[in-house]
Amino acid sequence: MGDPRLRLLSVAALSVAAFASVPGTALAAVWWLLFTRRVLPAPKTVLYLGVTVLIAALATALSGGEGPSYLVRCAGVLLIAAYAYAQQRDGDLLDLGAWLGARLGLPRTGFDLGLVGELALGSLGAAAADLAEIRLAVDQKRLPLLAGWFAVGTALLFTELRRGRELARLLALRGYTGGGVLIPRFQTARADIVAACAAIAVLIITLAGSRDIFILSL
Helix, strand or coil, X not given: CCCHHHHHHHHHHHHHHHHXXXXXXXXXXXXHHHXXXXXXXXXXXXXXXXXXXXXXXXXXXXXXXXXXXXXXXXXXXXXXXXXXXXXXXXXXXXXXXHHHXXXXXCHHHHHHHHHHHHHHHHHHHHHHHHXXXXXXXXXHHCCCHHXXXXXXXXXXXXXXXXXXXXXXXXXXXXXXXXXXXXXXXXXXXXXXXXXXXXXXXXXXXXXXXXHHHHHHHC
């Protein structure tokens, strides 16, 4: 989906639908199968996220909640989030922020928010590369498991703080004091419109089904 506006709308609608109910999760998965290239993050990332969701689902079940339902719904939300991350391109958030700010009459605020989003995504990408190098260095030292994770976390934290300081200095040297002017141009394909309409339909069907179930339970 090339238009970031329609992509954001679709991701928001599908995330709400997936977390609202298990049928909503199923419909969101069908949308993902039909309208995406089925791209997922690296297997290790999927594994880490899956383990995190599984632990949260177990905690929910032990506390009296619906653990299996929570697990399925969170898996659906993560699937849509993975699609959004894979489709993200450089400049999308800046264009989206500038466009939304202009529509709301807050162009400077929109530009700033878009720039912050771009910098945050860039930091995440750089942090992934830093994490691999830091873990390699820690593994070579053969530290105990707890001490090793502490060393990795500390090194990554200080690396990100240093990168943030360098970015702030770079923006200051270039005279940035806030706000900016950007007139983005979006290319909207017919397939993007169809996919966005389908995502909205998934949300409407899910909410309508959840409402009917609530009424019947009463």
